[in-house]
Amino acid sequence: MNTAAQQRGSSLMDSPWYWMHLFCVAALIGLVLVGPRFAARQAGVERKFQGRQRASLNRAGKAPDTPLSSEDNLHVKLGPLYGLFASGATLSWWMVWRRRYRVRAANQTTAAGAEPHVSPPVEPFAPVPAASAKHTAAEPRT
Numbered sequence: 001m002n003t004a005a006q007q008r009g010s011s012l013m014d015s016p017w018y019w020m021h022l023f024c025v026a027a028l029i030g031l032v033l034v035g036p037r038f039a040a041r042q043a044g045v046e047r048k049f050q051g052r053q054r055a056s057l058n059r060a061g062k063a064p065d066t067p068l069s070s071e072d073n074l075h076v077k078l079g080p081l082y083g084l085f086a087s088g089a090t091l092s093w094w095m096v097w098r099r100r101y102r103v104r105a106a107n108q109t110t111a112a113g114a115e116p117h118v119s120p121p122v123e124p125f126a127p128v129p130a131a132s133a134k135h136t137a138a139e140p141r142t
Contacts (some may be wrong), residue, residue: 012096012100015096015099017092017093017095017096017099018092018096020088020092021088021089021092021093021096023088024085024086024088024089024092025089027081027085028082028085028086028089031078031081031082031085035078038078039071039074040071042069042074042076043069043070043071043074046069046074046075046076047068047069050066050068050069053066
């Protein structure tokens with residue numbers, strides 16, 4: 001776990017949250033730029049599929065009742081991708097800000113002469129206390 005002293009010299013670009021934010025923002029910009037072309041292409045793909053469906057319904061003697069897709073009325077939309085990347089960008093920026101704010105607050109308290117509040121490191125493999133203090137591994141049980 002990094003302490004405030006170790007993070008003081010770290011760059012913003014060392015954070016994986018920064019890179020996630022950058023990726024999500026770039027993806028959102030790409031979606032905004034590609035969105036109109038995607039809508040036109042997807043409408044054509046859906047109309048071809050619906051045309052095949054209508055042809056099979058006509059051969060079966062049934063009248064098709066679904067309207068053809070247009071750029072405004074698509075079955076496959078980019079809304080879920082916008083939501084995914086927007087929430088990813090928001091979460092990652094919050095994590096970057098939180099990390100940088102904690103480091104800055106710790107640096108300010110250290111500069112003021114107070115001890116920074118840093119959680120002690122957790123040992124991943126701490127020894128487990130013995131179940132009984134009477135017996136140890138070296139002594140045989142009676």
